[in-house]
Amino acid sequence: MTGAPKKPSVGDRQDKGGDVQAMFADIAPRYDLLNRVLSLGVDRGWRREAVREALAFAPARVLDVATGTADFALELKRRAPDSEVIGSDFVPQMLDIGRTKAAARHLDIVLEEGDALNLPYPDGSFDSVTCAFGFRNFADYALGLSEFWRVLAPGGRAVILEFPPPRAGLFGSLFRFYFQHVLPRIGGLVSGNADAYTYLPESVLAFPTPDRLAGLMRATGFRTRYRLLTFGIAAIHVGDKT
Template structure:
């Protein structure tokens, strides 16, 4: 039975609230540390046009927002998420590292920002959790200034071929077990492979972004395990 956008949003918010304390550790373990390199690549792409106002949406515990601030200390960086426990951890990390980043609760489908509020927007591993991709892209386009850039780092469905078969076995069987044991939430790490399998492949996401008004290109990372889509607003 199909889940309504409202139910999906509630489910995802509960799941990420449950795993917040172990979220960073699990990201490192479950990607074998590759997620850090992927984020650094997203930062470089986001900063290519030297933006002064940046939004990191679905910021989680703030990893990407803090990397943006470290790389662009002149810029105003805002991190937004709909899971308060994640935001509390993000604020703590910013304070410990002496970085001035504003973290706030926000819904991607109804962002609390005026039109053209940001020069660049990043989303790392959170886009697939949005309840309505088209509506989210419309909101992102609205709050992005003309000439601004959207960078989406995400897990596409596992690639084809022998590597894809091995990766799918790991992602569907081993990852939920490891994640559940470490976090204490087996259902959260059953949701992860389910959400990835249901996510649009790179070409389809490119088409969705183009339909929202972005000029789009993308690149595959680590044999297609992750993908970065870059959308520029005319």
């Protein structure tokens, strides 16, 4: 009998792909419930804002990278029924749940296995590329951004929705306490995998600040802007390929 998967390393340029894959496979059945409980439903509003940015120029083809159980891909399709939406992830168990949700909602999206650092699509294939709460799990942020750039057509847009490290100040301190002490307890109880919800706050604390992520996007070639949501708990980064 095997135990829970090994907790992945956090931060950039880490050999963590296999551990991340195993961890999310383990928590896949309870992943959506935990997202709602742990964010008090606020994540839905964040996704709506990011979807609006991704669909601003009526893209014909959209790729959602690290799509997980496809919440973001389904919202893209719901808001843009005429767009072709493809979700890519390297955790088959997550994709299976996403396919069930898509069928139940009668939304026609394509969900495919794929590595975010080596996307299985030709250059210039998409008008928009999105990634919601998956980018911090990448083993190499610069390589991930270069893949976004590669598969985007000229004039295309990349949108990243992610948790930045909590900012200084009272609210940031409260959120840091919640993330480090409350969230792991609730997540561990509901999912049965305490390490997964210890990894979450650790991965957020190790993630680049919004300014630094914007700098990485500019270094890739994107014209970049970002904005903070809900007192800085989440951030939307937008990168346009000119």
